[in-house]
Amino acid sequence: MHKKRVFSGVQPTGNLHLGNYLGAIKNFVDLQNKFECVYCIVDLHAITNHQDPKELKSNILETVASFIASGLSSEKNIIFNQASVAAHSELAWIFNCVARIGWMNRMTQFKEKAGTNKENASVGLLVYPNLMAADILIYKATHVPVGEDQKQHLELTRDIAKKFNNDFKCDNYFPIVEPLIPKEISRVMSLRDGMKKMSKSEDSDQSRINLKDDKDLIDQKIKKAKTDNNSIPSEIIGLKNRHEATNLISIYASINGIEVAKVLKEFGGKNFSTFKSKLSESLIERICPIGSEIKKLLKDKNYLNKILEKGSKKADIIAKNNLKEIYEIIGLTKFT
Ligand code: TYM
Numbered sequence: 327m328h329k330k331r332v333f334s335g336v337q338p339t340g341n342l343h344l345g346n347y348l349g350a351i352k353n354f355v356d357l358q359n360k361f362e363c364v365y366c367i368v369d370l371h372a373i374t375n376h377q378d379p380k381e382l383k384s385n386i387l388e389t390v391a392s393f394i395a396s397g398l399s400s401e402k403n404i405i406f407n408q409a410s411v412a413a414h415s416e417l418a419w420i421f422n423c424v425a426r427i428g429w430m431n432r433m434t435q436f437k438e439k440a441g442t443n444k445e446n447a448s449v450g451l452l453v454y455p456n457l458m459a460a461d462i463l464i465y466k467a468t469h470v471p472v473g474e475d476q477k478q479h480l481e482l483t484r485d486i487a488k489k490f491n492n493d494f495k496c497d498n499y500f501p502i503v504e505p506l507i508p509k510e511i512s513r514v515m516s517l518r519d520g521m522k523k524m525s526k527s528e529d530s531d532q533s534r535i536n537l538k539d540d541k542d543l544i545d546q547k548i549k550k551a552k553t554d555n556n557s558i559p560s561e562i563i564g565l566k567n568r569h570e571a572t573n574l575i576s577i578y579a580s581i582n583g584i585e586v587a588k589v590l591k592e593f594g595g596k597n598f599s600t601f602k603s604k605l606s607e608s609l610i611e612r613i614c615p616i617g618s619e620i621k622k623l624l625k626d627k628n629y630l631n632k633i634l635e636k637g638s639k640k641a642d643i644i645a646k647n648n649l650k651e652i653y654e655i656i657g658l659t660k661f662t
Contacts, residue, residue, distance in 0.1 A: 328466055328468050328498075328501040329362075329466075329468075330361050330362070330468050330469065331361065331362050331363075331364065331465055331466065331467045331468055331469070332354075332357050332361045332362065332363040332364065332467060332468075332469045332470070332471065332506075333363075333364045333365075333366070333461065333462045333465050333467030333469075333470055334350060334354060334364075334365055334366070334470055334471050334472060335365070335366040335367070335368035335371070335408070335458070335461055336350065336351070336365075336366075336367060336368065336389055336393075337367075337368050337369075337371050337372045337389075338367050338368070338369055338372050338382065338385040338386040338388070338389040338407075339372060339385060339526050340381065340384075340385040340388060340526070341388075341526065341536045341537070341538060342388075342389065342392045342536070342537050343514075343524055343525075343526060343534040343535060343536050343537065344514055344524060344534060344535040344536075344537075344577065344609075344613070345473065345513075345514035345523065345524035345525065345534070346473075346537075347396065347537060347613075347616075348508065348511050348514050348577065348580045348581065349472070349473025349474070349475075349508060349511070349512070349513070349514060350471055350472055350473055351392070351393065351396045351398075352396070352508075352580075353471040353506060353508060354393070354396075354398055354403075354471055355396060355397040355398055357469075357471060357506070358398060358399060358402050358403050359402075361469065363402070363403045363404070364403070364404045364406075364465050364467065364641060364644075365393060365398065365403055365404070365405050365406075366405075366406060366407070366408050366461060366641075367386055367389045367390065367405075367406070367407040367408065367634075368408045368458075368461065369382065369386055369407050369408050369409045370408045370409055370414065370415065370457060371408070371454060371457060371458070372385075373450070374448050374450040374451040374454050375439075375448070375451070386407055386634075387624065387627055387630045387631070388620065388624060390405065390623075390630045390633055390634060391619075391620045391623035391624050391630055392537055392616070392620050393405055394619070394623055394630075394633070395537075395616045395617075395619035395620040395623060396537075396616055400633045400636070400637065403637075404637045404640045404641050405633055405634070405637040406634055406637030406638040406640070406641045407634050407638065408461065410634065410635075410638035410641070410642065411464075411638060411641050411642045411645050412642075413464050413642070413645035413646055413648070413649040414457065414460050414461055414464055414645070415457070415460075416460075416649060417460035417463065417464045417649060417652065418453070418456050418457040418459075418460040420460075420652065420656065421456040421457075421459050421460050421463075421486050421490075422453055422456050424486055424489050424490050424493065425453075425455075425456050425459075425482070425485075425486050425489075429455075429482060429485065430452050430453060430455065430456075433454075433455055433478060433479070433482070434478060435454075435455075435475070435478070435479065436451060436452055436454070436455075439451060440452075455479045455482045455483075456486070458479050458482075458483065459479075459482060459483040459486045459487070462483055462503055463483065463486070463487060463500050463501075463503075464644075464645045464648055464649065465641075465644055465645065465648070466500065466501055466648060467501070467503060468501045468503060468504060469503065469504050469506050470483075470503050470504070470505055470506060471505075471506040471507075472505060472506070472507065473507065473508070473512060473513060473514070474507055474512035474513040475513060475523060476505070477505055477507065480503060480505045483503055484502050484503060486500075487500035487501065487502055487503070488502065494655050494656065496655050499655065508580065510576055510579040510580045510584075510585065510586060511576040511577060511579065511580040514573070514576075514577060515569065515570075515573040516528055516533040516534065517532060517533050517534065517535070517547060517548075517550070517551040517552065517573075518530060518532060518533045518551075518552055519533070519552065519570075520552065520568075520569025520570035520571075520572065520573045521569055532547055532550060534547075535547060535548075535609060535613060536617075537613060537616050537617050537620060538617040538620055538621065539613065539617060540614065540617065541610050541614055544606060544609050544610050544613060544614070545606045545610070548574075548602050548605055548606045548609065549602060549606075551570070551574060551602070552570045553570050553571055553574065553598045553602075554568055554570060554571060556568070556571075557595055557596060557597050557598075558571070558575070558590065558593045558594055558595065558596050558597070558598065558601055559590060559594060560590055560591065560594025560595060561587075561590060561594070562586060562587060562590065564590075564594075565586075565590075571598075574598075574601070574602070574605060575589050575590065575593075575601075577605065577609075578601070578604070578605050578608060581608050581609060581612050582608055
C-alpha cells in the first residue's frame with residue numbers, strides 16, 4: 327500500500343481564470359486538510375511554447391500569489407516550482423524511454439496545441455505527458471486533483487507506471503494514480519461558446535472570468551455571457567443540448583457548493599436575467615477577494631520567492647531519494 331499523497335501542477339501562464347479555480351485550485355484547498363499535498367508551478371511545461379523570459383519569471387510569482395490568495399497554506403503544503411527540482415527532468419527522460427511514440431500521438435491535447443502544423447511543434451510539446459507523469463510519480467503521489475481536460479494525461483501516467491513496474495519487475499513500485507475531478511463542474515466552458523473550454527489562450531477576454539477581474543468586469547461579462555431563449559428548466563433533463571445554460575448553472579452550483587439539481591429547483595421557470603444577477607453576486611463574493619489578495623501579495627516578491635525556495639528544498643529531498651531508488655531499479659549508478 328502506498329502512503330496517500332496528493333500532487334498537482336499549474337502552468338505559470340499568467341492570469342489564472344475561473345476554469346483553473348473551479349477545476350483545480352478550489353479542490354487543492356479542500357484537500358490540504360486531509361492529505362499531504364505537493365503543489366507545483368510547472369514552469370518547464372510552460373516552455374514547451376516560447377515564453378518571454380521576463381514575463382515567465384513574473385507569471386511564476388503570480389501563480390504562487392494566486393495559490394496563496396485562494397487559500398493554500400505554504401506551511402501545510404509543499405508549494406514549489408518545477409525547475410528547482412532537477413529530478414522531474416531526470417525521471418521524464420527515463421519515461422521518454424518507457425512510453426511509446428504511439429501513446430504520445432494519441433494525446434488530444436498535443437493535437438489541439440500543435441494545430442495543423444504538427445511538424446513545427448516543439449519536441450517538448452509531444453513528450454509533455456511524460457514530464458507530467460514524472461512530476462507525479464517522482465513523489466509516488468496517489469491522488470491528482472485536476473480538471474477533466476487532464477484526464478487523458480493521467481491515464482497515460484497510469485500506463486507508464488504499469489509498464490515501468492512490469493518492465494523492471496518491481497510490482498507496485500509506482501502507484502497507479504487516481505484522478506480527483508470535480509463532480510459539479512469538471513470542465514468550465516467559455517462564456518461565449520458552451521462547446522469550448524474556458525482558456526487563457528482564447529482571444530476574447532470576454533470568454534473568461536480571470537481571478538484578477540474586478541466587480542464591474544465580472545458583472546459585465548456575466549451579463550454578456552451567451553445563453554439561449556428558453557427559461558431555466560426545473561429538471562436536469564431540461565439542460566440537454568443547452569451547453570451555455572449548463573455551463574452557467576454548473577458554475578453557480580460549484581461556486582456555492584451545491585448540486586445542479588438544487589440550483590434548478592431554485593431557479594426553474596425563471597429567466598436568465600434573474601439568474602445571471604445571482605450568479606454575478608456569487609462570483610463577485612468569491613473571486614474579488616482572491617483578486618485583491620493576489621494584487622497585494624504581488625507587491626512583496628521577496629515573500630513569494632521565499633515560499634518557493636522553502637517548498638523547493640522540501641520537494642527536492644523527497645524527489646532525490648526516490649530518484650536514487652529508481653536508478654537502482656534500472657541499473658544506473660549515480661556517483662554524485
Ligand atoms: P493547466 O495549467 O492548463 O491548468 C491547471 C489546472 O486547471 C484545470 N483547468 C480547468 N478545469 C476546468 N475547466 C477549465 N476550463 C480548465 N482550464 C484549466 C486543469 O485541468 C488543471 O488541473 N498539464 C497540466 C499541468 C500539469 C499537471 C502535472 C497537473 C503538469 N504536471 C501533474 C497535474 C499533475 C496543465 O497544463 O494544466
